[in-house]
Amino acid sequence: MNAATPTLVPPASAPRLLQDGTLTRTELITPGKCGPNSLFVGCLGDWAWDAVSQACSVNAYDARDATGAPAYLSFSYFRIRGSRRINPLSLTFGDRLQVASKVFGQGSESVLTLHQVRHDDGKPPEPLDPERFHTSTDQNALYVEIFNRWISRTKPNSNQDLTRNAPVGFQYRHLPSVPPQYSPRLVFAQIRESGAFDPDPEPPRTVAELFYTEYRVEPSRDLNGVGLLYFASYFSIIDWSLLRLWRHLGRDDRSFLRRLVLDQRVCFLGNADADAVLDVALTRRSALTDPTDELIDLVLTEKPTGRVLAVAALRLHGEQRERP
């Protein structure tokens, strides 16, 4: 053994660039990267920051504007589209994933990252193609879209009134573009217009049920390392709220833990302070294309200001996963 001996169970490979700019890596799923706790979502976010750092010649973990103030690559839109075979809750200890990531241009202050995630089968990674990414029905891949915007605080110690602010050195003009129909900006336009992802997704619409709950931001676990409400905590707050709906419907916690979430979309519209209290409004309906699927829409609103912090939509499949 010497200082260069490789280890028996390498936790991850160093990320590698393909010629088209796709960043690829293999990742070992550890206890800190899976479970019903948004840890895997946190990884997806970190991998986006890695990909943007690489593609845009900027260290996203320590980016600053011309005045020296930190600029953060905040999460504006996040979609995780999976299948019965692979979804965030299906991952467990020891899984080895192959992750292909590609960054696309979205102007001078934002950026779009696509991740394609599959169980590592030893085959060499392929370039990520945005058209195939959006139209594929491959049940063996997880498709993740992440739209980030550079932001900064405008007031110290406050998570409100964050402002767009790209850091020095952010290179974006060379980035490839996505076809216009796949622009994340369409999501924002849709939500601005109707307040929801799919205002009328499958007419004739099934009857919707409404449910309301209240979530108090938890200072002991909801913030990130710079004191902002952590983007992955929004996923945890959504899951927390979904469990309250679950119980309201008379379902048990064990079935909640075995839920199969095929699609999650979250549009982040605002951040919040550590003492914020949120109103959560959930709308539930069944999908007409497959009545065993449930569609859940959520709106997170800060009290008492009425500021909307996030809009989300989940698609759950009626069949449940086996307990790991």
Add this chain to the structure above:
Amino acid sequence: MNAATPTLVPPASAPRLLQDGTLTRTELITPGKCGPNSLFVGCLGDWAWDAVSQACSVNAYDARDATGAPAYLSFSYFRIRGSRRINPLSLTFGDRLQVASKVFGQGSESVLTLHQVRHDDGKPPEPLDPERFHTSTDQNALYVEIFNRWISRTKPNSNQDLTRNAPVGFQYRHLPSVPPQYSPRLVFAQIRESGAFDPDPEPPRTVAELFYTEYRVEPSRDLNGVGLLYFASYFSIIDWSLLRLWRHLGRDDRSFLRRLVLDQRVCFLGNADADAVLDVALTRRSALTDPTDELIDLVLTEKPTGRVLAVAALRLHGEQRERP
């Protein structure tokens, strides 16, 4: 650019072995690895599993006994000793750490891992020496002790009555030993005898204050990827309880977020199901050696069985960190 191009901002180096068996790595602190949310504690646990996998020729992420049942490398004792300069809450986006880990023998069913963590200053890593580890007063290093035991479930779908169970292939006879005064078994003997880490730490003892709270295990975020109560969630439950004490004392949440925790010890005595309710008893006293330091003891007990799940002790420094 070709398939072997290294990336601009490598998130981590592949772990490397030194000749004495010390496993070293550099790690980039990302949003998923820091903050007031036990994410860094989760990393420390993963790095212990990596080190044990390497030292004991077993894949800790997919270990099984002779019947094929999973064996988990569960956390029995965890200590994180830091300083004003480096502690889990001081870490933030972009920090680069150098981690040195070494595994010591503790018989056929358990193992002790020591991590020494410091900001990476580019100097080559040194072998980890257990004597220096325990006696050093170096303010630039974080000293982490992790005692793991191999366990398995005895009943499917239950997190109670877990039993010791080492996996096939676990190699331990070659591991170095720690001096007896540093054995983690002394901690268990002490807790069995007195119910606390330091029954009489600094006589004459200062007056202790008692505070009680109740924590309901949260199925939407407290379990790990195999359905057990996640070891890092115990740290979150401790922090959650500490915040309730903080508020009870009339202190504000902002000062809680700036707390400086110099030392945390957690002894894990039992796991719990997703619907468990815990009594948390906190004892608070000031340290006589430095009256600005507070000592907090916690006992987590399952209701209504009275089963003790964990005993913990924290040392907080009166001076607070700056907000990141």
